[in-house]
Amino acid sequence: MKTIFLFTMCLVFSAMAWGQEELIQPEFNGKNFEMLTQGKTCTSLNDYLRGCACYPDECIKQRVEGTEVVEFVVTPEGKLTAFYVINSLSPEIDAHVISLLEKTSGMWIPGRINNNVVPMRSEVSIVFKWNEFKELKAADFPEKAKIHFDKGSRQLLVLRKPEKAIKHFNAGIRYLPKDESLLMFRGICRYELGDENGALNDWERMKVLENSRSKFQQYAESLNEFKGYELLSDLVKK
Numbered sequence: 001m002k003t004i005f006l007f008t009m010c011l012v013f014s015a016m017a018w019g020q021e022e023l024i025q026p027e028f029n030g031k032n033f034e035m036l037t038q039g040k041t042c043t044s045l046n047d048y049l050r051g052c053a054c055y056p057d058e059c060i061k062q063r064v065e066g067t068e069v070v071e072f073v074v075t076p077e078g079k080l081t082a083f084y085v086i087n088s089l090s091p092e093i094d095a096h097v098i099s100l101l102e103k104t105s106g107m108w109i110p111g112r113i114n115n116n117v118v119p120m121r122s123e124v125s126i127v128f129k130w131n132e133f134k135e136l137k138a139a140d141f142p143e144k145a146k147i148h149f150d151k152g153s154r155q156l157l158v159l160r161k162p163e164k165a166i167k168h169f170n171a172g173i174r175y176l177p178k179d180e181s182l183l184m185f186r187g188i189c190r191y192e193l194g195d196e197n198g199a200l201n202d203w204e205r206m207k208v209l210e211n212s213r214s215k216f217q218q219y220a221e222s223l224n225e226f227k228g229y230e231l232l233s234d235l236v237k238k
Helices: 045-052 057-061 089-102 141-158 161-177 180-192 194-206 211-222 230-238
Strands: 009-015 068-073 080-086 110-115 116-118 120-128
Touching: 045 089, 045 116, 045 120, 068 161, 080 089, 080 120, 089 110, 089 116, 089 120, 110 141, 141 161, 141 180, 180 194, 180 211, 194 211, 211 230
Parallel strands: none
Antiparallel strands: 009 120, 068 080, 068 120, 110 116
């Protein structure tokens, strides 16, 4: 295993309950947790993952890169369960990130709604960037994602080949899993190909993002002839 060339992370939380008024997010409480690889004490989940995350050798050889997204649930006991890979870069990276998160189970202060401890979903996003010169930046991720978006859009809107377009949207989402345009168009492809649940998953993730409505309005005229358009429109406007 080799140390990853670039690592960044962020956490996203959502309550597993309805009608909440005051929400307190779960918090990692691993202040005395010794980092496995360096024998140091970490003060945050970021510290821990930065110190322990590694780039699997096989992924380096294959130049695998992108943004891994893993979802889990923080239980009222502060344990982690129900791991689910939202954006997979490779089986090796999936297993590695989940194994690192599993080691933090029991080290979390659970989330609360109206002062009641509740299970709460969260997700962590980790960037793995391959670069033979070890440049510590992922500035080219948006550019790479745009190339795939443009190719996928042509396949979908001009050539009407969703089975080919979805391959490009999948590739773009590997880099930018929270990009509204990529999620919107991949959802259209999924719906056209009979995967309604997959389309709904993409659109549900898209609609909570800041620019989802404006992105929909930008492309509405181009998408209004596709089967999933009305459903997408209803979801975005809610």
